[in-house]
Amino acid sequence: MVTIGHRFNRQLRMRVIIIGGGLLGLTTAWFARAHGMEVTVLERESGVGRATSFANGGMLHASQANPWNEPGVFWHALKMLGKEDAALLVRLKALPYLLGWGWQFVRHSAPQRYLKNFEKNARLAHHSLASMATLRAAIGTGYHYAARGTLKLFRTEAAVRAAEQMTHQLAEWGIAYEAVNAGRAVELEPALGGIESAIAGGLYFPDDESGDAHRFCELLAADCRARGVKIECNVKIKQLLRAGDRIEGMLSSVGVLSADAYVLAAGPWSPLLAAPVGVNLPVRPAKGYSLTLTTQGWKDRPSLPVIDDxxxxxxxxxxDRLRVAGTAEFAGYDLKLTPSRIDNLFHLVTQLYPAFAPHLNRETAVRWCGLRPMSADGVGLMGRSSLANLYLNTGHGPLGWTMAAGAGQLVADELAGQTPGLDLAPYRLARFG
Ligand SMILES: Cc1cc2nc3c(=O)[nH]c(=O)nc-3n(C[C@H](O)[C@H](O)[C@H](O)COP(=O)(O)OP(=O)(O)OC[C@H]3O[C@@H](n4cnc5c(N)ncnc54)[C@H](O)[C@@H]3O)c2cc1C
Structure with missing residues (x-):
């Protein structure tokens, strides 16, 4: 058996293996190391942050903490079944894989459950932005960090009214906002001038942040290494090995590895490793696309993150790049880039910033897709699992960048035997019974 790290001595250090070198694995590693643990991160890719954490929407937005399964999602998804240009597309081939999970997903769209889950996310996101400041103090702001807030736009009066109904909740959960009219929206982001007449209203969230998740992963990994964390890339975990109510090791591409505790942070692939040891994670992949455009030479280019509802x-x-992200597709683990979904994103930029349409360079645009690890109730899975030394940090779905720092800190606190700064009970796997 290959042993990673120094031999465990309870008086000295606990040895932890973290599976997955994405946002959630790396933040957990950093905070676990800060508690003095012997930490190893294992990642099957040749570098960190190369899977779902590679080219996401870039927004750390506590303001968008609402789970996707909002009331009425079932009928909406049904109407969109098979429609290539739908924002939420369910491919027929994915249906068998979604069956049990899908039922849970729909069950959690009942208004009371939805609101409860929204609150859990809002509280975690709020907590996470504070944890992010701790990480920033260590790694700096070289990941295109910006703290300009985000602007959410609505194009119909009905959408403005629907949003207004939720805003008092956001304030109660500690999320600041300003209701804006079209003029104020353009004042905040002059690049929207071309569509001022189409804007019915909006919400500006001043505390939201943004940044490049992949660059953040690289900087955080470098800082982790400097602090003594081992990050081993090109190592694939093939199987967890269970003995009684514990994990006793893992079969990997470099042999059998063992530690005192294990954190499963393998993003959408987490259920595939957990199921064979009897831990069923209600997490399924939801594919999303992004486009990264260079804005070099654009005069008065966009400078504020904008969500067009x-x-x-x-x-x-x-x-000097513009990231455009959107759409959700339930298509299993298929990572094929569908040209029509990419075309949608080009179309979206031109609808938001018509003046920049002539400058869009399709040749240099970077097209990408990734798999969001979606939990059935829209809330991430953190902390203890049903096995004594297996911990979870996964299932953060469309909010993984927002939640990463807070979730990493909370899971590391629990590993260290300390009371986490936010009660983990509502986020544990046990909530699914
Ligand atoms: C289009 C799109 C836009 C998004 N926009 C936003 C946004 O604006 N704001 C936001 O908050 N969130 C956003 N997200 C969500 C966010 O990007 C994800 O929730 C987050 O990246 C998930 O991180 P992770 O660490 O859980 O998973 P990953 O980044 O996928 O990391 C898991 C790692 O585990 C590794 N792994 C898996 N299996 C094994 C194995 N057997 N052995 C070894 N290694 C393994 C993988 O290679 C991977 O590197 C977006 C997602 C998408 C797809």
């Missing part, structure tokens, strides 16, 4: 699109400036 009616277009289901998010546009986020990252230095």
């Amino acid at each position: 009616s277009l289901h699109a998010a546009v986020c400036p990252l230095g």
Whole structure:
């Protein structure tokens, strides 16, 4: 048996293996190391942050903490079944894989459950932005960090009224906002001038942040290494090995590895590793697309992250690039880039910023898709599992960048035997019974 790290001495250090070198694995590693643990991160790719954490929407937005399974989602998904340009597309081939999970997903769209889950997310997101400040103090702001807030736009009066009904809840959960009219929206983001007459209203969230998740992963990994964390890439975990109510090791591409505790942070692939040891995770992949455009040479280019509610699109400036992200597709683990979904994103940018349409360079645009690890109730899975030394940090779905720092800190606190800064009970796997 290959042993990672120094031999465990309870008086000295606990050895932890973290499976997955994405946002959630790396933040957990950093905070676990801060508690003095011997930490190893295992990642099957050749570098960190190369899977779902690679080219996401770039927004750390506590303001968008609402789970996707909002009331009425079932009928909406049914109407969109098979429609290539739908914001939420369910492919027929994915249906068998979604059956049990899908039932839970729909069950959690009941208004009371939805609101409860929304609150859990809002509280975690709020907590997470504070944890992010701790990480920023260590790694700096070189990941195109910006703290300009986000602007959410609505194109119909009905959408404005629906949003207004939720805003008092956001304030109660500690999320600041300003209701804006079209003029104020353009004042905040002059690049929206071309569509001022189409804006019915909006909400500006001043505390939201943005940044490049992949660059953040690289910086955090470098800092982790400098602090003594081992990050081993090109190592694939093939199987967890269970003995009684514990994990006793893991079969990997470099042999059998063991530690005192294990954190499963393998994103959408987490259920595939957990199920064979009897831990069933209600997490399924939801594919999303992004486009990264260079804005070099654009005069008065966009500078504020903007979410267009009616277009289901998010546009986020990252230095001299513009990230456009959106759409959700339930298609299993298929990572094929569907050209029509990418075309939708080009179309969305031109609808938001018509003046920049002539400058869009399709040749240099970077097309990407990733699999959001979606939990059935829209809330991430953190902390203890049903096995004594197996911990979870996964299932954060469309909010993984927002939640990463807070979730990493909370799971590391629990590993260290300390009371986490936010009660973990509502986020544990045990909530699914
Ligand atoms: C289009 C899109 C836009 C998004 N926009 C936003 C946004 O604006 N804001 C936001 O908050 N969130 C956003 N998200 C969500 C966010 O990106 C994810 O929730 C987050 O990246 C998930 O991180 P993770 O660490 O859980 O998973 P991953 O980044 O996928 O990391 C898991 C890692 O585990 C590794 N792994 C898996 N199996 C094994 C194995 N057997 N052995 C070894 N290694 C293994 C993988 O290679 C991977 O690197 C978006 C997602 C998408 C797809």
